[in-house]
Amino acid sequence: MDDGHEQLAYPIGRYETPDKYAPExxxxxxxxxxxxxxxxxxxxxxxxKIQLDTPYRPGGWTVNEVIHHLADSHLNAxxxxxxxxxxxxxxxxxxxxxxxxxxxxxETTPVNISITLLHALHFRWVQALRNMQPQDWxxxxxxxxxxxxxxxxEMTDMYAWHGRHHMEQIRGLRQRSNW
Ligand code: NI
Numbered sequence: 001m002d003d004g005h006e007q008l009a010y011p012i013g014r015y016e017t018p019d020k021y022a023p024e025x026x027x028x029x030x031x032x033x034x035x036x037x038x039x040x041x042x043x044x045x046x047x048x049k050i051q052l053d054t055p056y057r058p059g060g061w062t063v064n065e066v067i068h069h070l071a072d073s074h075l076n077a078x079x080x081x082x083x084x085x086x087x088x089x090x091x092x093x094x095x096x097x098x099x100x101x102x103x104x105x106x107e108t109t110p111v112n113i114s115i116t117l118l119h120a121l122h123f124r125w126v127q128a129l130r131n132m133q134p135q136d137w138x139x140x141x142x143x144x145x146x147x148x149x150x151x152x153x154e155m156t157d158m159y160a161w162h163g164r165h166h167m168e169q170i171r172g173l174r175q176r177s178n179w
Contacts, residue, residue, distance in 0.1 A: 008057035011168035015161045021138065021153045026129075032160035033073045036167065037119040040067065044111055044171045047049070051179060052111060056169040061101060063173065066166050069097060071114035071121070077159050078125050084141040084152055091142045104150045128154065 018025075044063065045054070052064045061069060076095060083090045100106075132152070141148040172179075 010170065011064050011172050012098065012165055015158055017154060018157065025157065029156045029160040030126055030129050032164060033122055037122050038113055038165035040118065041114050041131060043167055047179065056173040063103045063170050064111055065106060066169060067111040068109065068114050069101050070163065071117050071168055072100045072160065073097060074118060074121055077155065078121055080141055080155065085136060085141050089140045089142055089149060091144055094145045
């Protein structure tokens with residue numbers, strides 16, 4: 001991979017796990033998750049069908065696929081959070097995000113349906129996060145592919161990054177295309 005590809009694919013850089021839990025970051029993570037659906041509303045404003053079907057980079061997902069991927073990914077994240085809060089380090093279920101993004105429903109569903117879903121989902125997600133006890137942030141789930149325990153603070157940081165990551169892919173496309 002050359003630097004150009006890296007910059008297009010990871011406009012805010014790759015996710016890096018912090019060395020340790022920093023509770024003072026909680027509000028920033030939660031605010032970012034809370035804001036994502038509204039950011040996405042702005043991100044796709046005035047894009048037509050052809051623009052929505054344009055890959056955000058050569059060989060990458062289309063804008064349409066990126067948005068539907070966010071819904072798929074964050075539905076799984078919400079379930080993982082609820083499992084981690086109600087069970088003792090449960091094993092979670094990985095899924096094949098590339099195959100999910102290529103399923104026929106992704107082609108036939110308007111993007112605003114997934115953004116509407118994200119508005120409702122992120123509301124529930126933020127309520128769950130805001131109502132946690134301080135010690136809950138260190139509860140974990142077990143990721144069988146990564147073969148490690150992931151604490152709730154880390155997943156929250158990671159998904160805050162994940163929303164911004166995909167949003168900036170779309171914003172980058174719009175800037176380069178003068179849309
Ligand atoms: Ni993603």
